[in-house]
Amino acid sequence: MKKRVFSGARPTARQHIGNYLGAIQNYVNLQQEYNCIYCIVDIHALTSLEDTSKLPENISEMALDWLAAGLDPDKSIIFVQSHVPEVMELYTLLGMITPLSWLLRVPTFKEKVKLQPHNVNYGLVGYPVLMTADIALYKAEVVPVGEDQLPHLELAREIARRFNNLFGDTFPEPQAKLTSFPLIAGLDGAGKMSKQSGSSIELALSPKETIERVMTAVTDPARRYRSDPGHPEICNIYSLHRFFSPSELDDIASQCRSAQIGCVDCKKLLGQGINAALEPFRQRRAALATKPNYITEVLADGAQQASVIARETIREVKQKMRLL
Secondary structure (H helix, E strand, O other), X not given: OOOEEEEEEOOOOOOEHHHHHHHHHHHHHHOOOOEXXXXXXXXXXXXXXXXXXXXXXXXXXXXXXXXXXXXXXXXXXXXXXXXXXXXXXXXXXXXXXXOHXXXXXXXXXXXXXXXXXXXXXXXXXXXXXXXXXXHHHOOOOEEEEOHHHHHHHHHHHHHHHHHHHHHOOOOOOOEEEEOOOXXXXXXXXXXXXXXXXXXXXXXXXXHHHHHHHHOOOOOOOOOOOOOXXXXXXXXXXXXXXXXXXXXXXXXXXXXXXXXXXXHHHHHHHHHHHHHHHHHXXXXXXXXXXXXHHHHHHHHHHHHHHHHHHHHHHHHHHHHHOOOO
């Protein structure tokens, strides 16, 4: 029997090529080997969203991107987190057995406090418990993560282990499936591509808009003039060529180092490479965008399937905690 995978993503903004390369393509591939549950975690998004006016649109856009990329509702359960309210019930119950000290030591919490010091909310502290509830509610056995996310999954394992020790064997301790989540450089050259920093290239952009976005990118900081030799190894544009122009990589590096091409030329080549790579995706996305009812039906059907699993888990949890 195939093992069950769970993974989720926050709909805080439209998806970008970093999400596509780092997670979405992996989601598609996992469908061949596992029973997959993919969740648009809108409740998680509330820990950092103070303005929720665009949340419904972001949810629809994320679902559209996932389906266009190849997530198959006949192979995977695809739904919105809040549409299965049992997750909040399990979140509360697991919160009753999770020591506060465990949550305060999570590196992500400290990072988020620095990013949003004006909005250090209860949900931010309890984020790992909600994440555990997401996984445990569906008794997922495998969670795809990069190495940097291993501490978060280990905490989920600790919470599941603590519940099992207190109330009897109930939840599998989810195992990490280490996957290659490449670091996709942002256009600002300041780190990874991010929705919040405005350094991203959104999947929903047109080919023209994509090239316009690429042309705004910071490049080799040591190259001031067109005639200066470049240093591709420190250029974030060259790092993106690794994914979108792999067959031309050596030529681009050579021409950059010898100043045969300038940064503007390099950006244009990248824009063309991105557009060529995303053309099939964009065609499928455009076709799906004409069928909004289909997107709604996929999410509703996914929530219905997820609810069957969730209700059974909550019933079992309440019985073991002597709440039933």
